[in-house]
Amino acid sequence: MPITFEKVDYSYQPNTPFEHQALQDINLTIADNSFTALIGHTGSGKSTLIQQMNALLKPSSGVVRVNNREIRPDTNNKDLKPLRKQVGMVFQFPENQLFEETVKKDIMFGPLNFGMSEAEAEEEAIRLITEVGLDESLLERSPFELSGGQMRRVAIAGVLASKPDILILDEPTSGLDPKGRQQIMDLVAHLHENEHKTIILVTHQMEDVTKYADRVIVMDGGRVAKTGTPKEIFNDVDWLKTHHLDLPKTTQFAATLQAQGFQFPEGLPLDEMALAQAISQQISPKGASDHG
């Protein structure tokens, strides 16, 4: 079942002087097994939007549907457990989701809570800690005695341990070192391709959008400003400029080259290799040295 948003509005602190409408008239469908990137600048409503999908926040009006489950303004908090099992969420600030005495207990918490046996949960914890690129020796450490990037990895492992069908990641690679970024994104891509998980990725890394997503949702001022494939989104250079959004590095660089005489008849390339190939057909293999 897809995830749908129908006329969803959301206001923080309603009926107070601090009332702030963070979502306006959101209508969306996110298909099963899709990989959706959610982009937009600071304060555009990305984190607010995703939290509607596991009822951490509930619409002020409208309805969200996730796997047949309806979330409405008056949905009560009873039996949200099945929903929370299906929808795993890695928060923007991972510290906020760590709470156990040890890293191991923290990773095991979800699986135990959702009925996995102690032994199985422990096995998962040991498997996942290395999958997220950490040393097993950290399992007995307190999750609060870790570096920022290590905490984030533990939080990711903890969410994956519950084996959700839908995985929502709020800037999961911020604070990770380059190798860790790659590792985590590969892991997510693997879950998407091999285990057919639905992925929703909030990110400012346009490269990751082009590399992994099949669909992009652009948020602006609490509204959905545009949806499309990465190719559609990133070939509308002028639109992106007016919305203060960046092109992926490759596309940016290709646009510079285009202005200086290079040609990209199939549209601006999105990744390095595609750009390199397009370039290679337009220059001599020895480069400038050949014709002085």
Place this chain on the structure above:
Amino acid sequence: MAIISVDHLTYRYSEELPMVLDGVSFDVQEGEWLAIVGHNGSGKSTLAKLIDGLLEAAGGEITIEDQLLTPDNLWELRDDIGLVFQNPDNQFVGATVADDVAFGLENRGVERNEMKRRVAEALVQVGMDGFEEREPTSLSGGQKQRVALAGVIAIRPRVVILDEATSMLDPEGRREILRVIRELKDRFQLTVISITHDIEEAAHASRVLIINDGRIVEEGQPEAIFEKEAELLELGLDIPYASRLKRSLNQLGIQVPEQYLNEEEMANWLCQSLLKK
């Protein structure tokens, strides 16, 4: 002149745990922009906290403005250092954004009108004017990082330490903030230490330090560091975009000059090689 000198610094969080910093030595020159890069858990935030006197070294010395940092003078020396924490939630103390940004000024006994002026100015600089009365905890991730930064630039420290202070900003926001820091640096002779995983932020620096498992393994100007592609990749770090493209071109049999080219140089070189003009 060295404004900060770190000499054979060692640190461990407890006796049972291994050394997190293991004989770290370097100087920071007044007015320079020093970037520190290194993998997760390599000791960067620990180093920042030691310099700010939030942790006490196990061994070695830190000298700030020619004074040896000791428990007796750390409060005084800390007044000249502004540390933006990796997680802004750990930085907030005020109930509102305005109170929060004012906090450091109050502590330093800045007079009330001057304080108001500086709070307002700092919030404009980070693009957060209009949010004065909001609770810091109710901000979006990127907004929090902006406010955390405002709290530090308002005190006009001599040294700012940015611990991944732009990690949650959108690309445009990040460039804006880096521009603001650069302006402040020029205007107030500010010294900047930026801890970052972002290669473009590191490229802003006058010098880059690479830390690996608690030791400094490389030090040099960005261009010199970026030449060491193989080593950077080996350490799990990034190489600049132009270098990545160069590697892809090499794979296709195109001979690109071996030395490091920045994006502009790369574009120029490619245009000169274009077959039909």
